[in-house]
Amino acid sequence: MKNRRFYPGAWHHIYVITRDAGVLFYRITDRLSLYTILSVFARRFRITVLGVAIMFTHLHLMVRAVDLTQLRSFMQQVLAVFSRIIREDRDLSGELLKRPFGSAPKTTDKEKRSSLIYLYNNPVEKKLCQHAVEDRWTFLAYAGGSFPFSTKLVKRNVRYALRTACDFVDREEQAGRYLRPKRLRTLFEPLTRAEQEQLTDYIIQRYAFIDYNAAVSLFQSFEDLLIATDASSGKEFEIGEVFDAQSDVAYRELCSLAARSGLFKDWKLLHLSEEGRTAWIRRFRQATSASEKQIARFLHIPEIL
Numbered sequence: 001m002k003n004r005r006f007y008p009g010a011w012h013h014i015y016v017i018t019r020d021a022g023v024l025f026y027r028i029t030d031r032l033s034l035y036t037i038l039s040v041f042a043r044r045f046r047i048t049v050l051g052v053a054i055m056f057t058h059l060h061l062m063v064r065a066v067d068l069t070q071l072r073s074f075m076q077q078v079l080a081v082f083s084r085i086i087r088e089d090r091d092l093s094g095e096l097l098k099r100p101f102g103s104a105p106k107t108t109d110k111e112k113r114s115s116l117i118y119l120y121n122n123p124v125e126k127k128l129c130q131h132a133v134e135d136r137w138t139f140l141a142y143a144g145g146s147f148p149f150s151t152k153l154v155k156r157n158v159r160y161a162l163r164t165a166c167d168f169v170d171r172e173e174q175a176g177r178y179l180r181p182k183r184l185r186t187l188f189e190p191l192t193r194a195e196q197e198q199l200t201d202y203i204i205q206r207y208a209f210i211d212y213n214a215a216v217s218l219f220q221s222f223e224d225l226l227i228a229t230d231a232s233s234g235k236e237f238e239i240g241e242v243f244d245a246q247s248d249v250a251y252r253e254l255c256s257l258a259a260r261s262g263l264f265k266d267w268k269l270l271h272l273s274e275e276g277r278t279a280w281i282r283r284f285r286q287a288t289s290a291s292e293k294q295i296a297r298f299l300h301i302p303e304i305l
Contacts, residue, residue: 006068007105011050013115014061014075015102015239019095022297023056026255027264028196029184030086031137032203034059036178037082039207043176045074050215053122054137056251057297058241060119062106064214075101081178089181090267104238113218118234125233126248132229139204140229143212143222146205150197158198161190165199173206250290254298257287270300277301 006012018024025031031054038061042049047070051062065071083096106112123135133140141148155163165187172179188196212222219225263269263280272280277299284295295301 004068004072004100004103005105006065006071006103007107008067010064010105010107011112011115012063012065012071013104013106013119013236013239014063015058015241016061016079017058017098017241019098020297020300020302021057021098021242022300023251023254024058024086024096025054025056026258026269027181027185028200029181029188032184032200033085033179033181034082035139035204036173036207037078039173039209040176040178041074041078041081042209045070045077047071047074048211048214049209050211051116051119052137052139052210053119055122055126056248056255060122062112062116062119062215071103085180090270092270102239102241104236109218113228114232114235116215116218116234117229117232118236120229121233123248128248128252131226133226136200136204139210140226142204142208142210143216147198147201150194150201153198153202159195162195162199165191166202169199169203169206179203246291246294247289250288250294251298253288254284254290254295257284258298272299 025034034054035052038049038052041047046066048064049061050064051060053060063071063074065074079097079101086096087093104115106115120132120138120140123129123138124132129135132138133144136149147153153162153166155166158166168187169179188199191199216222216225219228258264258269280299281295284290284298285292290298
């Protein structure tokens with residue numbers, strides 16, 4: 001975006017999507033890895049992050065930067081690092097993300113509120129939940145507590161595998177290092193489902209970097225923010241996002257079936273033979289609510305996209 005608009009002191013809504021509009025975030029560990037990358041580089045570049053929403057195919061951020069150089073440096077580093085580790089993890093080549101990323105400055109309180117509400121309501125609009133605070137990947141629930149989706153974790157009272165995982169997370173965060181998807185999967189593997197939920201919440205609160213106070217300052221209170229988010233879907237016309245009316249519930253179904261079927265092991269999903277891909281397209285059609293285009297985005301099939 002050669003003529004990217006930037007206003008000092010404004011909030012800037014950032015939009016990032018995959019190059020082919022296909023699925024990027026298949027697993028919890030993919031999302032957690034990006035979250036920790038954002039955390040590390042937000043601190044390193046002293047960027048204020050006011051909101052985050054991680055969807056299956058794209059990412060929304062609300063940030064405040066000192067100048068355009070700071071904003072560009074932060075985003076370039078985040079996207080370069082995340083793209084590199086995802087390509088390495090999945091044995092992929094070529095561009096992963098669409099360039100340049102979209103952005104739009106928000107200068108008035110009304111613009112900031114509307115754009116932030118739009119960001120939070122992404123999973124609501126895609127039928128993943130009824131209220132924005134119910135979706136973990138808007139991180140809105142973490143403004144009200146450290147373990148909103150699991151039982152509070154007390155390290156001395158948990159099993160060795162979970163305690164060891166938490167200790168590793170502590171060391172990496174203290175050292176200013178982000179977490180890679182492969183290492184995260186190793187941490188999650190020996191845990192029960194309940195423990196995985198606890199570890200997910202633990203990582204999110206340990207790497208916490210979102211300035212909820214600044215977001216809440218646009219409203220009377222956190223409760224008013226939630227009420228406003230429920231009452232309106234917000235507005236955003238300037239980031240270049242292409243409207244897609246289809247529900248993302250289908251992607252959740254596709255991910256669940258792929259996980260149960262072992263397609264995420266060694267990322268078989270992305271390296272199917274033509275015959276194997278045809279067979280899986282047929283099965284996905286029969287077993288999920290996904291449309292032909294959604295299955296193509298899930299498998300990254302360019303001739304259908």
